[in-house]
Amino acid sequence: MSKLNTNSNAYIIIYSAILVVIVAFLLAFVYQALKPMQDANVALDVKKQILYSLNIRNLDGAEAEAKYAEVVKAEKEDEENGQKAYECLIDGKNIVVVSLKGMGLWGGISGYLSIDPEGKVYGAYFNHESETAGLGAEIKDSQEWQEKFIGKKIWDEQGNVVLSVVKKVDDPDTQVDCVTGATLTSNGVDAMLKDGLKGFHTYAIGKMLETVANTDSTKVVEE
Secondary structure (H helix, E strand, O other): OOOOOOOOHHHHHHHHHHHHHHHHHHHHHHHHHHHHHHHHHHHHHHHHHHHHHOOOOOOOHHHHHHHHHHHEEEEEEOOOOOOEEEEEEEOOEEEEEEEEEEEOOOOEEEEEEEEOOOOEEEEEEEEEOOOOOOOOOHHHHOHHHHHHHOOOEOEOOOOOEOOEEEOOOOOOOOEEEOOOOOHHHHHHHHHHHHHHHOOOOOOOOOOOOOEOOOOOOOOEOOO
């Protein structure tokens, strides 16, 4: 019997192919084994972001899960664009949290904006994929900047979005100044707010955003 030539091209190719198959199988197995944990972590992160927009922070995983279950009463999704709205109850007050998505300077940005019964911002939280640390990334990292949105008016009497992010604040009731050194990212946040909130039209003072009960799509009742 001839001795196996481990230096031959055929041997190297077959050996490499077998090794690749084994490694791919192991990676697939590890991925499937860890996927439930990864999905749970992603879901928990979303819940924490929603709680941040409700000014509820600094909770560990178990505390965040419990608090989310306590305050979030319903979740609605618009079938046309995937935008979500969360109906919440905070200290006896009805609050709606709206999901937002847009583009920053270097990639996608997102956020959650909570709205009080008077049509003003109750709280805000923003996130990003790849904005510059210390500049555009401040939309996520700076709680102080996020808190500047609290109390701002969102719509005018005609239902137009007046909440905005600007370089120079002329109307403190509706405007928030840009993140220092991150004008383009701030412009992205402004566009995200305009686009994400335009479907949630204004409502009579003292009334809450209401979800149409007999439809599968999230809409707002105008009064």
